[in-house]
Amino acid sequence: CSPAADVLPFRRRTREPDVSYRTILVDFNDSRRARKLLRHAAEIARPFEARLIGLHVSPTFHGRVVDPDYPHIPALEGLKFSRDEEADHLRSIFDEVTSSERFCGAFRSITAQRSAPAQIVLGRARAADLIIASQADSEWPLSKLLDCSDRLVVESGRPVLMVPNANDRPALPKMAIVSWNQSREATRAMFEALP
Numbered sequence: 001c002s003p004a005a006d007v008l009p010f011r012r013r014t015r016e017p018d019v020s021y022r023t024i025l026v027d028f029n030d031s032r033r034a035r036k037l038l039r040h041a042a043e044i045a046r047p048f049e050a051r052l053i054g055l056h057v058s059p060t061f062h063g064r065v066v067d068p069d070y071p072h073i074p075a076l077e078g079l080k081f082s083r084d085e086e087a088d089h090l091r092s093i094f095d096e097v098t099s100s101e102r103f104c105g106a107f108r109s110i111t112a113q114r115s116a117p118a119q120i121v122l123g124r125a126r127a128a129d130l131i132i133a134s135q136a137d138s139e140w141p142l143s144k145l146l147d148c149s150d151r152l153v154v155e156s157g158r159p160v161l162m163v164p165n166a167n168d169r170p171a172l173p174k175m176a177i178v179s180w181n182q183s184r185e186a187t188r189a190m191f192e193a194l195p
Helices: 003-013 031-048 083-098 117-125 149-155 184-193
Strands: 023-028 051-059 105-112 130-134 160-163
Touching: 023 031, 023 117, 031 051, 031 083, 031 130, 031 160, 051 083, 051 117, 083 105, 105 117, 117 149, 130 149, 149 160
Parallel strands: 023 051, 023 130, 051 105, 130 160
Antiparallel strands: none
16 A cells, blocks of 8 residues: 555545535515615525525414513504515515526515414524524514524524624625634534635
């Protein structure tokens, strides 16, 4: 066995893996932030020709507290919120932005009947290669119920791109800064952010 034979398999194993995002899930919950969120999602889906899934999960309002995790939120009486109208509006924004793109787009609207909307989003998010969500908006009355980007980061086990509310820069920056503590979690996050 020659020395070159020992080196060759090692070189093959250390070649950079081909990584890409095939399925990108966008958490839609607020039509005011939907276009900005979709612009970022389309910018990332385009080079990968990824499947872009827009997910809108709405709560069920029965004139009582909606979510036991947030008992301080009343039943939102007097708030002119129409679940179906919001879903239709989000679908039209999704179709408008994605109709001229080469990647495949699909919009899903789900009503949370027996669980919190965040639980449904988390369940669907675990099947995606990348999740794109808006930063929580403390000035929006439904934020504590529908904004779940912080939970997606911690509980989904998938990479999450959180789009800031105040920032209107491109989704893919020219430079990235990495905080590194040599842990298993940091290694996985770094690998999944490579694309």
